[in-house]
Amino acid sequence: MRDRPVEVGGGWWRLVKVVGLVGVSGGLLATAGPPLTSTVLHPPPPTDVHAEYVKFPSGRDTITAYVAYPERKDPAPVVVVIHEIFGMSDFIRQTTEQLAKDGFVAIAPDLLSRRGGTPPSPDDARKLIAGLEPDTVTKDLDATVAYVKRIKAARGDRVGVIGFCWGGGQSFRYATNNPSLGAFVVCYGQGPDAMSIARIRAKGLGVYAENDARINAGLADVDAAIRTYHKTYRYTVYPGVGHGFLRAREKPEVADSAWKAVVGFFRESLEH
Secondary structure (H helix, E strand, C coil): CCCEEEEECCEEEEEEEECCEEEEECCCECCCCCCCCCCCCCCCCCCCCEEEEEEEEECCEEEEEEEEECCCCCCEEEEEEECCCCCCCHHHHHHHHHHHHCCCEEEEECCCHHHCCCCCCHHHHHHHHHCCCHHHHHHHHHHHHHHHHCCCCEEEEEEEEEEECHHHHHHHHHHHHCCCCCEEEEECCCCCCHHHHCCCCCEEEEEEEEECHHHHCCHHHHHHHHHHCCCCEEEEEEEEEECCHHHHCCCHHHHHHHHHHHHHHHHHHHHC
16 A cells, blocks of 8 residues: 555654554554464463562652562563553553563552552542642653662663553653653653653654544644654554543454564563
8 A cells, every 4th residue: 555645633654564553653653463373462471471560759748659579590570561541450560460471560550559548439530530640650650660670570771651541641650750661652642842852762663553642633743743852663553443442442453463572572671
């Protein structure tokens, strides 16, 4: 199939063939490999990982986090998982377990811990997250990284971060504030301003959805800043899916393709 321009979110993008599907990619192209052979991010939990809740201090407060360990003989790279606007959820726990199955020590802090933890109601969680101070989120992510660096089964010098929805924007923002990160992944999250992008040192990967005009409208500005400041940020706009498609899995083959790209990126950036 020949490339041709299409309009997405007010900008022009190249229509390319991705894993036998039609995908929209920005100027910094990242293509995904074949779909996973098994269904990812779904119960039952993996049987070859150990997962548990832990607590650690962040200033005068205590953060609760869900951590999962892979079965491997050597210390593993670390991936911090930042939850959606719904707070800590089954999806985030399953994602943390899946990352462990993929070979990483994965840890998901409940960033509502200072507010008593994620409430049962998603609406209540959204309201609480809307009131979080950005600098407090950074402080709690710093505390998470400090905690996981003390885990003997983890490689404290190989730390990445991934976030979804609200957490995707926080993943991007955290990359502007933590120069020690080795990699960051943004799953359909908003980008920071250009001057903040200038501070990024880690390599980045973006996962976006074709039917997500609200988020995609900012991609042209992100792309311009990445180019201006010579940063490494590859991204793909996946076809025929909407915001939150890794959770909703309306097209499992697209979700599996995106997840394979995420795992491959973390392995490339953190294992070597």
